[in-house]
Amino acid sequence: GAAGTGHGHELIFGFVLALMAGYTLGPQPRRKLLGLLALWLLARLLWLMAPDFLLSQLASPAFALILAWLVVPRFNAAKKWRNRITGPLILMICLIPLAWLILTQLAPHLPLQVPIQQTELMHFGILALLLLMTFMGGRLIAPAAAGTLEKKGIPLEARVQPRIEAALIVLLLISAVLYLHPGTRPGAAIMLMFAAILLAIRCLRWQLWRCPERPDLLCLGFGYLWLAIGAAAVSWHLLQGRPPAASLHLITIGALGTLSSGIMLRLLFQRYQRTPPPAWACLLLVTLFAIAAVLRFASGAAPFGHPVQLWLSGLGWSAAYILVAVMFWRHPLTNRSPNR
Known part of the structure; x- marks a missing residue:
């Protein structure tokens, strides 16, 4: 199935x-x-x-x-x-x-x-998901980074960065539409390459490396960087006329996995313990999703030709979400912090 x-x-x-x-x-x-x-x-x-x-x-x-x-x-x-x-x-x-x-x-x-096949429809959905994660991820990371840096006496002028956000919305929306037709995919590739550059610039301007006491923000920052890496890889494959399936997994594994699990743990610990999640858990999640994304990307368009890499990628993804499940099991949502 x-x-x-x-x-x-x-x-x-x-x-x-x-x-x-x-x-x-x-x-x-x-x-x-x-x-x-x-x-x-x-x-x-x-x-x-x-x-x-x-x-x-x-x-x-x-x-x-x-x-x-x-x-x-x-x-x-x-x-x-x-x-x-x-x-x-x-x-x-x-x-x-x-x-x-x-x-x-x-x-x-x-x-x-x-003209549209099921595979193209799935790829379109991933590009739409790329835009959704770009928008929602930015709206989550920007105020959290600004608040953390302001407590340390470091003003952060580049917060939501509305001009970059607007440009990303336009670029990624156009790229998703252009991808649906084979003749316009070079245009989609160009849009994605510009979007990748803007994604990296936006993430770097948040200065998350100055927030070592917030491992959850660092985890989300790595997830946001995966959006840039994935967009650039998809663009490169499209410009070369190669199937983008392997590079799309940098978005679905690297970005989606890191961002979704990071948000889950962040909400769990901040809402019920008023503390960031432990640094070891965030580091382990980032590492597992990075291994899974790189190995799946290295498997190429014919992943079953590299069964060991494919198995290790799947195990990395599964281990990361098992870790999230264990954290929720150890900290049930029904048990609130004694400070509340």
Whole structure:
């Protein structure tokens, strides 16, 4: 069920949509959350057991559309266009499962060949995810870095960096759209290369190396740098006319893994213990995801030709999230800090 395009299917429709739900839903009634969780779990089990059945293909779009219905209106109150981009971007990602369903069910019966294939749709979803992580990651890191440095008497002028943020939104949105057609992919590559440069500049201007007492911020900084590295690698492969699958994993493993796990631990320890997560845990997460990303990238477009590298990459990814699970098990969310 998870082989071939099924692997990308479960990454975007399973893992990414679950992360988006946890990060954007906010407080919800327990009954609604349990219903969403049950639908998500049903979609995962059906796809793994029988991915070709229509019911299996309907469950993920159903979850995604319900998620969009609950989340997107929350971002409509923003006034600046940069802030209003969040809602449409989340909606676009949530519509990808529906597009997958249409490609699967309708495209084979059409008299004309559909120019977009399932693989291209998955790659488009990862580029849209790159934009979402760029925006949300910046909005999380910038104020945290500024607050930490101000406590040390170091003013940070480069916070959100609105001009760079606006340029990144435009560049990454254009690159995702241009990627959908083979003839315009060189243009997508150029947009991604400029975006990679701006991502690196933005991250360096936060001066996170001056915050050694905040390992959680350093972890998020490494995750943000992976966005730049991944965008540059995808751009390079596209300019060479090579498949970008291996380089896209620098985004899905390096950036998504590091940022998502770092945010989880940061929220866990700050909300219930009012302290940053331990430095050893952040360092171990950064190391495990870096090993997993580099090994998967080194496996190339034909990863099954390098089974040892592929296995080690998968083990690194799994070990990192097992560590996160253990930390949550040792610090249950129901047990609040005695100071509260």
